[in-house]
Amino acid sequence: MSDKINDNSIIIIGAGFSGLAAGIYARMNGYDVTIFEMHNLPGGLCTSWERKGYTFDCCIHWLVGSSPLNGMHDIWEETGIAENRKFLDMDQYLRLEDTTGRTLVMYTDIYKLEKHLLEFSPQDEIPIKKFIEGVKMCLPFDLPSKHEPALKRLGKQAKTVFSFIADGKKMKEWMNITCESFSHEFKDPVLREVFREMWVPEFSMLFMLFTFSYLHNKNAGYPIGGSMPMSRALEERYKKLGGILKYRSRVTEIITMNDSATGVRLEDGTEHRAARIVSAADGYTTLFSMLGGKYGDTKTLEPYEKWQMFPSLIFVSLGVKRIFGEIPISVSGLTFHLKQEILIGDKVRDKLSLHLYNHDPSMAPEGCTAITIMLETDHAYWKDLSRDRKAYLQKKEEIGNTIIGLIEERFPGISGQVEAIDVATPLTFERYTGNRKGSFEGWLITPENSGVIMKPMDQSVPGLKHFYMCGQWVEPGGGLPPAIMSGRRLVKRLCKEDKKNFKTE
Ligand SMILES: Cc1cc2nc3c(=O)[nH]c(=O)nc-3n(C[C@H](O)[C@H](O)[C@H](O)COP(=O)(O)OP(=O)(O)OC[C@H]3O[C@@H](n4cnc5c(N)ncnc54)[C@H](O)[C@@H]3O)c2cc1C
Structure with a gap:
């Protein structure tokens, strides 16, 4: 082993969930860690912002591992996220409300859901039952928690192994079915639409099955207070463990010598050295800009040509002086069909999905509600528009006003109650988090790349020593649990390289 490896220092690029997690576990295992973050806040995509007394949350809808009886919760405890956190x-x-007065509800309890779906569309009994059976297949996959008695843990483990042996083939089949293709099995147009668009159409159905199994098991709750308090909790845990965090420090280059990463250069020209360099930032920027496209093999680089990313978003936030007590709370919000199709930005829309924060009063002043709306969009459209700053700003304003006009159709009087408007575009996401095209969750898992489920992506880059990656660009499917686990997985590997036992305290 070289002198370099014996040196304990690590530089991490990015203080998103993954970079902070890597920092926390690295500190727990005795490494000297410095994180360089280009923003002045922790959390990356797991963020929120304040406008006129409202908090507009950009990320968390549900957090897998919210149940203290699930093993993922142990990880939230290790990293400081679970402490004093209430989950709903x-x-x-x-x-979903259509224009004929029908309302489809996707209940989180699968028995209630099955009953409702069968009443909603009896003609779709076959795909409905197939879906429910699929969710039931995923229910036993419940990670044991360290808080459970040993026997119970063993029981859970055995159940998981048994279920995997029994249902592995069926899982593979579901993995190869996209939401789009499954939706064609429904005759009712509303059900077809919901199954196609509840998630991203190209996404593998297996993940929808798992999500509903977590929701049914009450293991995917919403953390009251939303995203930012969780990111702050991670930052606090990292700093308490002695980690160094430098904000407003954009890394522009990873310094290499003899095919070994030796440090980073920041935008201000300063250079910083460490024995190991970890990028927890955007994958494309890391490989093609910070490393100049000089390292990596086909396996490392091909995804950037071939794999599909989570889409870019127009993210509209409204603060309204009104409460929505009549609308039941829901994880993903209220969708309603528009009376007429309308062009918003670069795409024609036939519906609007409102994420009403009527479940979290901490997001708005008393008697008021924060609302967010996510609309898919093309990054190129905004890139072109931004060449004319005035036109870009005008388009954002126009979209805000159009959205308010459309919500007025469903909630008359609301236009007079709007106190705050904020419109973010893919360029906003790009500017604040560096993620390519403003993608909000990295790679989609599709039938083409589903092999990563069994064999995770490599966290090193062939041809370059002492360099590693973690975060959503090496964990297809994205999300907060994979981001955290990615940092943890990496530090476990470093400990193995250094012949140390991996510690989590
Ligand atoms: C609208 C939305 C809804 C979501 N909903 C959920 C949900 O309900 N549940 C869930 O689990 N997940 C959800 N996610 C996904 C989740 O937020 C992400 O997958 C996760 O936060 C990714 O973490 P990360 O650390 O890998 O990357 P990031 O959060 O992108 O962190 C990367 C960090 O690197 C920094 N950085 C980039 N370039 C540089 C540089 N050159 N120098 C220094 N620093 C740099 C960035 O500023 C950032 O802080 C959602 C995301 C969005 C946007």
């Missing part, structure tokens, strides 16, 4: 388990995942 909701009865509904989403509501």
